[in-house]
Amino acid sequence: MKRRVAILISGRGSNMVALIEASKEEAFPAEIVVVISNRADAGGLEKAKSSGIATLTIESKPFGADRAAFEAVLQSALDEHRVDLICLGGFMRLLTAAFVQRWYGRMLNIHPSLLPSFPGLEPQAQALRAGVKISGATVHFVIPETDAGPILMQGAVAVRVDDTPETLGARILEIEHRIYPDALRLVASGQVRLEGDICKTTGSAGFDDTLISPASA
Template identity: 60%
Template sequence: MTKPRVAVLISGRGSNMMSLIEAASEPGYPVEIAVVISNRPEAHGLARAQAANIPTRIIDHKAYADRASFDAALDAVLADEQVDFVCLAGFMRLLTAEFTRKWYGRMINIHPALLPSFKGLHTHERALEEGVRIHGCTVHFVTPEMDVGPIIMQAAVPVLDGDTPETLGARVLAQEHVIYPAALRLVTEGRAALRDGRVVVDEFELMPPALVVPPAF
């Protein structure tokens, strides 16, 4: 059976992109990483994707007059590549409401905080400033409003005395690499479903709380 084709959108180094590519290289993983798309021609993740034999496309946002025209070009590339599902992996562009509505339920994002806390940028610095003792990351469906879509999976890490944004960020990033491929699997296998604006995960609904919710296995 043909696997769903996934596009990974990046703007930088492609760390989470590589976690998805590596997961998809396993025979039992349910998707094919069909293309990596960057809005920045200089993004290091493009070379990493090419080294993994993944096709790449560049849509330089500077070549477009506004977000709507950029999103139209992006949508055309997704259609050309016959993409079924989109993963944002460090993609530093706000997408228009029209685009996100079209892809609702078929586009997910990884955010380096436990949403709904610390939406937006500089999440690790803000977590340290606020003195939280637990921090983490979230995979969620993308909606028109930034960082508020239905949550699929989260992972938490402790905030340690003496942490810097760099040490805390590294601890969170390690969990991002765990839960992003796990969440993509749940969604594309139909085990994480949208119901009334929330995500219901079938076999994990009655499991006890865990550091990763739902458990990443």
């Protein structure tokens, strides 16, 4: 039976689209049953509707700082749609520790850096200021601390000497669209287990790929 997934968004929903497209494969072990936004003007809502996905807006602004009250309404919607897994896709609303712990091991997020490096805002600019030669994206399980949960999957890109935060971010976004569906596939098919703060996968073939930047002669 396919796992039932909710995607939470606040904006354009580009990773949401990647997840929806992947879920259209007959063999994909999850189905997107609802897209929920905390902003009525989120561009991703129309994209989800055009794909035949149910959408719901729960405006967070009227709740102010009362995050628990907002999450009570959110949880009711998740229960109504019998959601098994949550994917955050640019969801710009802090979640309480209680909500996160309730969904521990069942809620994923994606961040445009190779965590634990450069958490928080403007990670591409952080990477360029640090002078790293490789950057990328990370899919991780959500815990109360921001951008700090067990790492499920990462994808890397080489940093170019003429990169700006925008050009680096565009290449990282392409990686995000590749790894987020694959990460959801692993979780939904039961190939992931958490051992403390470490995420381990089963049934994966070994590999010896390397990425060196700048390329050596």
